[in-house]
Amino acid sequence: xxxxxxxxxxxxxxxxxLVAGILAFTSDQPxxxxxxxxxxxxxxxxxxxxxxxxxxxxxLVSAAGVLILTPLVSGQGDLVLFTIPMPPxxxxxxxAEELGAGxxxxxxxxxxxxLAAALFAWADPDRMLAGVGRAAPxxxxxxxxxxxxxxxxxxxxxxxxxxARLRGIVLTTGPRMARARRAxxxxxxxxxxxxxRGLDVAEAMAARGYGEGRRTRLxxxxxxxxxxxxxxxxxxxxxxxxxxxxxxxxxxSFFPTMGPILTPASIALGAFALAAxxxxxxxxxxxxxxxxxxxx
Numbered sequence: 001x002x003x004x005x006x007x008x009x010x011x012x013x014x015x016x017x018l019v020a021g022i023l024a025f026t027s028d029q030p031x032x033x034x035x036x037x038x039x040x041x042x043x044x045x046x047x048x049x050x051x052x053x054x055x056x057x058x059x060l061v062s063a064a065g066v067l068i069l070t071p072l073v074s075g076q077g078d079l080v081l082f083t084i085p086m087p088p089x090x091x092x093x094x095x096a097e098e099l100g101a102g103x104x105x106x107x108x109x110x111x112x113x114x115l116a117a118a119l120f121a122w123a124d125p126d127r128m129l130a131g132v133g134r135a136a137p138x139x140x141x142x143x144x145x146x147x148x149x150x151x152x153x154x155x156x157x158x159x160x161x162x163x164a165r166l167r168g169i170v171l172t173t174g175p176r177m178a179r180a181r182r183a184x185x186x187x188x189x190x191x192x193x194x195x196x197r198g199l200d201v202a203e204a205m206a207a208r209g210y211g212e213g214r215r216t217r218l219x220x221x222x223x224x225x226x227x228x229x230x231x232x233x234x235x236x237x238x239x240x241x242x243x244x245x246x247x248x249x250x251x252x253s254f255f256p257t258m259g260p261i262l263t264p265a266s267i268a269l270g271a272f273a274l275a276a277x278x279x280x281x282x283x284x285x286x287x288x289x290x291x292x293x294x295x296x
Contacts, residue, residue: 008284009223010123012230016280017119019238023273024111026241027250030100031261033107035270039277040114046281047121059113063106070102071095076255101254122284145201149194156193160186229283237276244269 024036044056072086077095086092161171164186171183223231244250249265 007124007127008122009221009227010119010128012223012227012234013119013123013280013284014128016230016234016237016276017115019234019241020115020273020277021112023237023241023250023269024108024115026245027269028104028252028254029250029261029263029266029269030104030107030252031266032250032270032273033104033111035274036277037107037111037114039274040111040118043277043281044114044118044121046285047118048285055117056114059110059117062113063110066109067099067102067106070105071098074098074101078256097254097256097258100258104252104254152197153190153194157186157190160189160193226283226286230280233276233280233283237273240269240272 020036020040024033027033027036041056045053071094072090075091075093075098077097079096080093081096081099082094084092084094091098161183164171169182171179173179174182244265247265249263249269253259
């Protein structure tokens with residue numbers, strides 16, 4: 001069978017994220033940024049296993065911080081909504097323009113974080129590293145080893161702590177400093193096991209002829225209908241984004257007064273960006289997008 005969610009070909013997803021990210025950083029239109037943020041959140045939450053909840057909470061907290069801080073540090077705008085007492089270095093006059101600029105910046109933060117998280121939630125990490133390895137093989141190797149280091153160390157630490165517990169060393173009760181002192185001697189065998197594992201990896205690489213000649217690669221399967229649909233949506237979105245940037249439709253002025261938000265260009269661009277991300281999520285997650293795995 002072909003891929004299920006989480007092991008998708010990285011190229012269509014990476015290109016979609018790249019084009020959407022370019023739109024997020026080149027557009028100041030609040031409506032476009034809001035639509036892009038909504039589409040990015042849908043794209044993230046539609047990933048297999050729903051891995052984006054914690055990332056989404058962090059993105060929402062960051063976006064809320066940007067929304068709150070922007071009016072306090074800006075000090076611009078003509079339409080004063082209310083005034084709050086603030087220290088001398090902060091602005092207490094909250095204007096509609098400052099809130100609009102803060103909302104746009106918050107939507108940009110939410111969109112970019114959700115897009116980046118969606119890339120890693122949908123795409124196959126091994127295939128992503130394989131793609132990087134074609135251009136920078138040493139960097140890809142270091143990244144692959146580092147990505148597997150943390151879970152391996154966590155597993156070794158759990159085994160060492162269980163062994164210590166069986167020998168009467170209590171690590172889970174008592175004051176925090178006392179637990180830290182009891183656990184400190186266990187760092188030595190953990191470091192030793194990590195070094196020994198590193199030597200094993202180096203010997204395995206040498207035995208497989210790493211660096212001795214041209215590397216071979218496993219044949220990759222062809223893109224299925226969901227990935228081809230995502231690639232097509234990305235191409236259309238790239239043309240639309242490039243055209244709107246060229247004609248200046250992504251520009252927007254917040255200060256001293258806000259420009260019009262509901263313009264035909266902003267409505268069309270926001271609707272298309274939202275539709276592209278939602279349709280890509282449906283195409284990648286639809287059962288009919290699963291094809292037969294075959295080599296090119």
